[in-house]
Amino acid sequence: MKLGIGSGSTIVYAVERIVEKVKEENLKLICVPTSFQAEQLILDNNLTLGNLTTCPQLDCAIDGADEVDSNLNLIKGGGGCHTQEKIVASCASKLVIIADYKKDSIRLGEKYKKGIPIEVVPSAYTPVGERIKRTLGGEAHLRMAKQKAGPVVTDNGNFILDWHFPDTVTDWKQVNTEIKMMPGMKFALSFKSKEAFLK
Template identity: 45%
Template sequence: MTVPTIESLPPLADKLESAKRAAAYRAIDENIDFQNDRVIGIGSGSTVVYAAERLGQYLKDSEYSAQVAQFICIPTGFQSRRLILDNGLKLGSIEENAAIDVDFDGADEIDTDLNLIKGGGACLFQEKLVSTSSKKFVVVADYRKKAPKYLSTNWKSGIPIEIVPSAYVRVSDDLKKLGANHVIVRQGGSAKAGPVVTDNNNFLIDADFGMLENPAQLHDKIKALVGVVETGLFIDNACKAYIGNADGSVNVFTK
């Protein structure tokens, strides 16, 4: 099998999926050093599905298979662990591979400085651990995720914040004192009675602060609260963002 070019691929029935695929495939094509990279971060979300798929295609190509077979892929949660295994890639752990060459992950929203809101999928701590352990952090997303300027312009669900369960009342009150308009403990929905529990056995709070003109300052204030494990604000972390469009084109933003 030869890795198909993006241009040769038939369009998907859903234009949104075509946008995601185009962004993820191009990001993999342009940011993997097949000769020198060995440890690859694989994040979470619907666009990252296509990043793992693209790596799996390279694994089946005789020109690249030997190199890709040596890649150790580090997941950010249960979904990405399955993506790695389902595409025939080698699964590793960050405990044994603390230095990562390149990480590919999605975003809930991206501002013009490539700051991100992440955590809609409840994996924000592992996602931040992997991305900040990487030499390069590359974001893949569709056109809906790009803010015209400030974070929380399009994303209206608030900033995801991972917290110690016993601190949820204290942290909720402290977030309101910081200026949050609305604070909720994320619930598990109809399939689960009670709050969402992360892979680290913590709760998630979603806090709405409106549009974020200074996300770095807000991140620091939230992170300083007793009971907060991590915030879904990824500040000055990503080096590139690949944004797929409905027509299959991709916009690339760099820092």
């Protein structure tokens, strides 16, 4: 089995259970990480590490979410690795989102107040932020690092804008399409989960 392993605190518990199943059932499992953190988690638990070059098609991907609405739209990327998370999810036949009840909401932005993360090429963060504000409303702020001077830099070498969207935004499919079409954009926002399991 080929499994995508996501990032975040809930995934640590999922991996612990996966390790138990591998031992109990002698499973042959290759794990493809979505981030440096996920890679370390795989290695620390002595699971077989793979990548999308050798495993471009995955049976399943598991990941966490920052918020899940009643239509299974997700906010991801609070940890800054949503581009890789989205790529790994797109390679999987099934996506399983693991989140506790605190992440469950009627509409996006109800509980997660940090904005929707948008990964951008460094040279494009100002024009993309202004274009988002002009076309979609709200405010897009460059995410600044806490342990170093300057902005947060993703595993892919990009910057993150956190978009604080207006309450009037409800058509997430259209918003996602509009943002993805902006030059300098890498990956954004919410995406539709094939399955969302709230723990």
